[in-house]
Amino acid sequence: MMKIGDTWVSLNALQSFEAAARHQHMARAAEELGVTQSAVSHQVRALETALALPLFDRRGRRIILNPSGERLLRAIQSGFDEIATTALSLTADAFSGTLSIAVPVSLTVEWLGPKLAEFLKRFPNLSLRCSYTERTMTVLPSEIDLAIVFAAHSFPGHRVTPFIRTEIFPVCAPDLARDALPLDPAILRRATIIHEDDGALWSRWFASRGLEQVRPARDIHAGSYHDAVALAREGVGFALSDWFLGGRALGSGGLVQAFGPDVMDYHGYYIITRGAQEPDSAASALAAWLTRAAAQETLATKG
Numbered sequence: 001m002m003k004i005g006d007t008w009v010s011l012n013a014l015q016s017f018e019a020a021a022r023h024q025h026m027a028r029a030a031e032e033l034g035v036t037q038s039a040v041s042h043q044v045r046a047l048e049t050a051l052a053l054p055l056f057d058r059r060g061r062r063i064i065l066n067p068s069g070e071r072l073l074r075a076i077q078s079g080f081d082e083i084a085t086t087a088l089s090l091t092a093d094a095f096s097g098t099l100s101i102a103v104p105v106s107l108t109v110e111w112l113g114p115k116l117a118e119f120l121k122r123f124p125n126l127s128l129r130c131s132y133t134e135r136t137m138t139v140l141p142s143e144i145d146l147a148i149v150f151a152a153h154s155f156p157g158h159r160v161t162p163f164i165r166t167e168i169f170p171v172c173a174p175d176l177a178r179d180a181l182p183l184d185p186a187i188l189r190r191a192t193i194i195h196e197d198d199g200a201l202w203s204r205w206f207a208s209r210g211l212e213q214v215r216p217a218r219d220i221h222a223g224s225y226h227d228a229v230a231l232a233r234e235g236v237g238f239a240l241s242d243w244f245l246g247g248r249a250l251g252s253g254g255l256v257q258a259f260g261p262d263v264m265d266y267h268g269y270y271i272i273t274r275g276a277q278e279p280d281s282a283a284s285a286l287a288a289w290l291t292r293a294a295a296q297e298t299l300a301t302k303g
Contacts, residue, residue: 007050014076016043017055021065021073022295023165032162081292095282096125102133102147106225107269110245115293119286126282140272145283148290151267161271161287164294166242167263168205171255173235182260185211192218192237196228201240201266208264229255242266244294 019029020040030037048055055069065073103112108130120128137149140158148163176191177183193202193216206213220237222228229246232239233254241255242263249255271287 009047009050010043013043013047013050016040017047017069018073018076018080020044020063021055021069024063024065026063028162028165077295095123095285097282098127098129099282099286100129100131100143100145101283101286102131102137102141102144104148104150104269105132106245107148108132109226110248112290115290119289123282140274145273145281146286147272148269149272150269155272157275159273159275161273161291163269163271163291164244165268166244166266168201168240168242168266169263170205170238170258171229171232171241171246171250172238172258173233174253174256175235176238177256177258181256181258183258185209185259186214188216188238189214190217192216192220194220194222194228194231194237194239196222196225196240204266205240205264209259209262 016029016033016035016039019032020026023029023032026040026044027037030040033040044055051068051072053068054066055072056063057066058064116128116130120126131144133147133149137147138154140147140155172183195202198221199219203213216237218237220228220231222231222239225241225245228239229241229249231237232241233249238258241250243250246255250257271290273283273287
């Protein structure tokens with residue numbers, strides 16, 4: 001419990017609020033915390049009652065932070081980050097040997113590298129072995145301590161932690177937009193569509209917008225997210241991205257969102273560790289480190 005003025009507030013309420021505010025969705029917060037949606041809603045309501053002010057603007061199932069909620073979220077995340085950093089520093093000499101991880105190549109190229117460097121600086125006696133995961137991975141190999149996978153597969157006997165939720169949308173180079181945003185999707189009939197897969201992802205995007213699947217002037221199958229977006233940045237055509245992996249390019253103006261603000265909710269990334277993994281193991285510490293870093297960056301890119 002924590003005392004705020006004359007009122008006691010549970011740490012569970014603060015944690016529930018932080019997760020709900022970060023996801024802007026009660027159900028996703030509940031999934032992350034491993035509790036029911038009603039439990040998260042109850043904890044958030046209890047916090048609002050204790051503070052005697054609302055923290056969200058509620059719009060159907062969607063919840064949007066109001067200015068009071070934004071201030072509180074920044075304070076809570078700063079406090080949680082300080083606690084986690086201090087706890088990690090207390091065990092800095094505890095981790096040695098080799099930590100083996102497997103991650104998607106796009107995540108490594110676009111985001112993970114600097115985060116791993118920051119983590120390893122804290123543990124000079126820890127070695128790291130990295131490999132790439134396949135999109136279809138459903139079994140954690142015996143030599144891997146931690147894996148990041150796309151979409152929720154069943155991993156019996158393992159701990160599955162929600163990591164990043166992806167919301168996908170088309171992007172292109174600014175020159176293709178010619179300052180006229182949002183573009184009309186009909187222009188795709190005379191444009192180049194760049195795929196990172198066999199075309200299924202674009203098909204899902206058309207369906208999510210209630211649009212007829214169009215035949216573009218040209219299809220390019222790049223084979224990976226990284227290669228598809230690299231071609232889009234060069235002005236070759238339209239690719240699909242999200243605010244997490246594409247945040248830097250979108251923020252710098254190297255890419256623009258092409259067809260309005262609508263996004264397609266599409267699976268996400270999950271961290272897989274062994275069920276028998278000790279809470280103070282290097283794999284568990286890295287999972288917590290990456291989850292916290294992703295949460296902060298997702299909030300920053302959207303805000």
